Amino acid sequence: MKGMEHMTTFYFVRHGKTELNLSLRFQGGEIDSPLLPIGIEQAIQAGRYLCDISFDMAAISTQKRAMDTANYILKENKFLDGVTVQYQDSLRELKFGKREGAEIDHTDQQTDYLRNRPDLYDPTTFDGETIDSLVQRSTDTIEKIGEKYPDGNVLIVAHGVLLITLINSLIGKEKAHWRQGGPLANTSISILEKDQLTNVYTVKSFNDISYQTQNEEA
Template sequence: MYAFIRHGQTDWNLNDKLQGATDIPLNDTGRQQAVEAAAALAGGPWTAIVSSPLSRARETARIIAEQLGLELGPAYPELIERDYGPLEGAPSSANMAAYPKRDYPGAEPLADVVARGRAGLAKVAADYPDADVLIVCHGTLIRYTLADLAGRTVPGILNGSVSTFSLAGDVWTVDTINGSPLEAVVETGDETGDEHRAGIAG
C-alpha cells in the first residue's frame, strides 16, 4: 500500500500565494497538521516514509516519521511541486480564475508534472518493493498524478491530508482522496473553488 500526504500549511498557503517549486517552510499550523496526519496514520501498515526534497515536505515527513517510529527515507526530486515559473509568489486565487485550464504562462505543463509524479512512484516502488510507503509531497503533483492513475477528475488536495493507493503488477489503483473513498468523492466541476479551498498551488 502507498499513501500520498500533502505537506502541512506554509505562510504562502495561508496568504494565497502560488508556491510551486519555491522552497517555503512550514508554519506552526503546518507542523500541527503533520502531527495530526501521523495520528491518523497510527496503527496502519506503514514501514517506510519518503518525500519531496522541498523543506515543507521534508519537515512534514520528518515529523510523521518521528511520531510513527519510522526512519526518514530519501527525498526524490521527481516529487517536487509543479514549477509555476514567474507566477510563484503571486496571488493564487486570481491566477486560478484567470487560467481555469491551469495553463499558466511560463509554468511547467501539467502533463510533465504527471509524468514526473509517475516516474517518482516508479522509483519509490523499485526502492521499496515489499514496503507500505508514505510519500510526502505537494498538492498539484498529488492531485494530477492521482487523477491520471484513477482516470478521472479528483478534487483539490488538503494540507496534511492522506490519499491512499496500491500497486498490483503494473496497475495502480486509487483507494481514497483526502481520506475519503474514491467512489464517494464528488466531481463538482468547480475546480477553481476546489483548488482555492485546498490552497492547491504548492
Template sequence: MSGTLSDEPCWMYLVRHGATDFNLKKPTVLQGNGINGPLAAIGREQASLTGKFLSSFTFDTVYASPMLRAIETAERIVPGREIVPVPEIVEADVGRWLGRDWDDIKSAEPEEYQRHLEDPSIHPYPEGESASDVAERTVPALTQIMHENLGKRVLVVAHNIVIRVMVAHLYQIPLKQFRTIRQDNCCVNLIRYRPEKAELVTCNSTFHLSELNQ
C-alpha cells in the same frame, strides 16, 4: 501472508504536506517549486496529527519531495526516521505566476488565466510546467517507488499538483480535469500496487484533522 514477499502488494501512503503561510492566504498564493518556505504553525499541527493517525503502521521506507515543507511534514509524521528525497516529485514550476494569487493573475492576465484553467494539460503556467509535464516526471517516479517496494509499506510526502496528477492517472481522469480532485493539506491517500494493477483505496482522507476544523 501467503506467497513470496514479491507476490504481495506495495501499500503507499501518499500524503500532501502540511499548510504553509502561502496555502493559508485567501486567495491562495502560488508557491510551486520556487518558494521553499517552512510549514505554518497549523501545518506543523496537521503533520503531528497525521503522525498520530499513522502511528500504528510501520513504514519500511519514508520518501519525500526535497522541498522544506514536505521534509518537515515527513519528520513530524515519523520522527527520527531517515527520509529519502525524491527530486522528481517536487511541486510544479508555476513560472511567472510564482508568488502571485489567483485574483491578481485573473485581473492582470485574463487570457492566459482562462486558457490555463480550461486545459492545464496543454496550457502550462506561463514560463512554467503544464499538468502533463508534471505527470511525465511524477507518475513514473511514484510508480517506480511502489514497484521497488512490493510486499512493503511506504510513506511518501509530496505536493498538491503532484498528487492530483497521480490520482488522475490511477482513476483515468483526463488531466484537463485534474483540478476536480481535491487534496487538502496533510490528507492521506492510500494506493495498493501490484505490477498488473494499481488501485487508489483512499483519497483525500482528513478525518484525523477534524479537531483543527478542516
C-alpha cells in the same frame, strides 16, 4: 506479509498548511514558505494516525514544507528502525515560473485551466512547467519505488497539484480530469494500492482528514 499478492501500498500526504497557502499565493516547485502552527499540528496528527503503519520507505519532496511535514509524521511512527528515507527532486511541486509567489488571480484563464482543465493548461507565457512534465517525473518515481518494494508500505510526502494530478493519472483518468476531486487538503492522506502483477492502481482512501481534531480556524 501479504504473500504472493504483490501489492505496494502508497500513502500520499500533502504538506501542512503554509504562510503562502494562507495568503493565497502561487507556491510551486521553486519557492517555499514555513509551515503555520496549524500545519505543524495537523502533520503531528497525521503522524499519530499513521503511527502503527510499518513503512518500508518514505519518499519526500526536497522542498522544506514537505520535508518538515514528513519529519513531524515520522517522529510519531512506532516502526522507524530500518526505514529508507529518500528526498527526491522529482516530487517537487509544479513549477510556476514567473508566477512563483504571486497572488493567485482566479479570473486568469490559465489559472482556471490549471484547476479545471489541465489538458488545456499552457504555462509558456510565464515560463512555467507543463502538467505532462509534472506527471511524467512523479509517475517515473512512483513506478520505480513500486518495483523496489512490491509488497511494501510507502509514504510519499509532496504537494497539492503534484499529488492530485499524479493520483488521477495513475488510476487511469483522462488528462482533462486530472484535477478531479481536488484540491487536496493540507496533510490529507490518500492511499493507493498497486497490484504489481496487473499494474493497476486502486484508491483505498482519498483526501482523508478525518483524523484532524483542529479545524482551519485554530
